[in-house]
Amino acid sequence: MKPQLIKVPKATQNSFSIRRDVVLYFYDRWHYHPEMELVLIEQGSGRQFIGDNIQNFHNGDLLLIGPNLPHYWRCDDKYFEGHENLHAQATVLHFLPDLFGTTFLELPENKPLRDLFQKAASGLKFNGKIKEQVIPLMQQLLRNPKENRIILLLQILNKLAFASDTVQLSNDFNLKSLDPFDTDRINAIYSYTLQNFQKKISIAEIADIANISPHSFCRYFKSRSRKTYSQFLIELRIGHACKLLLEEKWPVAQICFESGFNNFANFNKCFKNIMGISPLQYQKNNRY
Numbered sequence: 001m002k003p004q005l006i007k008v009p010k011a012t013q014n015s016f017s018i019r020r021d022v023v024l025y026f027y028d029r030w031h032y033h034p035e036m037e038l039v040l041i042e043q044g045s046g047r048q049f050i051g052d053n054i055q056n057f058h059n060g061d062l063l064l065i066g067p068n069l070p071h072y073w074r075c076d077d078k079y080f081e082g083h084e085n086l087h088a089q090a091t092v093l094h095f096l097p098d099l100f101g102t103t104f105l106e107l108p109e110n111k112p113l114r115d116l117f118q119k120a121a122s123g124l125k126f127n128g129k130i131k132e133q134v135i136p137l138m139q140q141l142l143r144n145p146k147e148n149r150i151i152l153l154l155q156i157l158n159k160l161a162f163a164s165d166t167v168q169l170s171n172d173f174n175l176k177s178l179d180p181f182d183t184d185r186i187n188a189i190y191s192y193t194l195q196n197f198q199k200k201i202s203i204a205e206i207a208d209i210a211n212i213s214p215h216s217f218c219r220y221f222k223s224r225s226r227k228t229y230s231q232f233l234i235e236l237r238i239g240h241a242c243k244l245l246l247e248e249k250w251p252v253a254q255i256c257f258e259s260g261f262n263n264f265a266n267f268n269k270c271f272k273n274i275m276g277i278s279p280l281q282y283q284k285n286n287r288y
Contacts, residue, residue, distance in 0.1 A: 016095035051170025123169035
């Protein structure tokens, strides 16, 4: 279940890159690269996969993804319908972890920066006021690509290193455990599941998509993702339910079925197991 290695384009005569992407939808393939990635979701919503973590993404999300940590963004269906005025937009900064040299990172004063890089190996999401400090610096770096580049990057990383409201996204993810001959298999599994999770998906059905036997698929998927396929499917469905609960368009009972569950009691049980609270309490806690 090897993700695709992506070669990040490097601007000539620059030691790192920053760009703003305005696209119909984000790159929806499970991939990785040796560069660290700081990404600001300016516009877009959908499901993100970082290592073994699955959650929704929204406007304003700020994430730092460590080197060689597989990740995948899948925008909501509306972004694939070709609406003229609907685009996904993100500012993306890439840099190698040894950009400053190993000696620089080993300086006592740079321990917070070194710790940040270590934590980013599992992916970090930044919440709260830190975003108000970092986003203007990223915008300044975009506007002035040749002025104070290294200083601005260091300012950004320094602020992130001292951020107090962070969420670690994934458990340790070891690329060595991935099958180098299965570059496209996980993408096929993810893509099919994301398109069909609202209905019943049998193991035989998804195993056929992966082109392996049902028995082999169960063992294969769990050994690579650290979770069973049924757990993976439930997490997707609960993530979709969270999105619908925040939109407040339907009653909870209907959201249960719209998210792929056919039993309300089971929906409540699964929701509490993953989110820690009931669907109604989740909706109440996140009501603006």
